[in-house]
Amino acid sequence: MAIDIRSEQLLSINGATKSLHGRPHISTVWRWIQRGVRGVKLETVLIGGRRYTSNEALERFVSRTTAAAAGEPAPTRTPTQRQRAILAAERELAAAGI
16 A cells, blocks of 8 residues: 555654654664565655655554564455545544534
């Protein structure tokens, strides 16, 4: 799944290290991007020559690596499930007047 720059909260790679528990070194995050962990790579986007990830991509990465470590299949959402989640979030925002 790719990062949706319109709906996900983008973070610089340095910002990603600060948002994670234990504050991994920036080289660790770059390794997650380039080589991955247990076959799972951290998703990123390139905007104007700078590389970004997102809070949501970090959550997906942690979820998938945890599942891989436990020998479970990676949790995935179908496009229909994703669309339903988007519509539910939009309704919730509309109800809140946002």
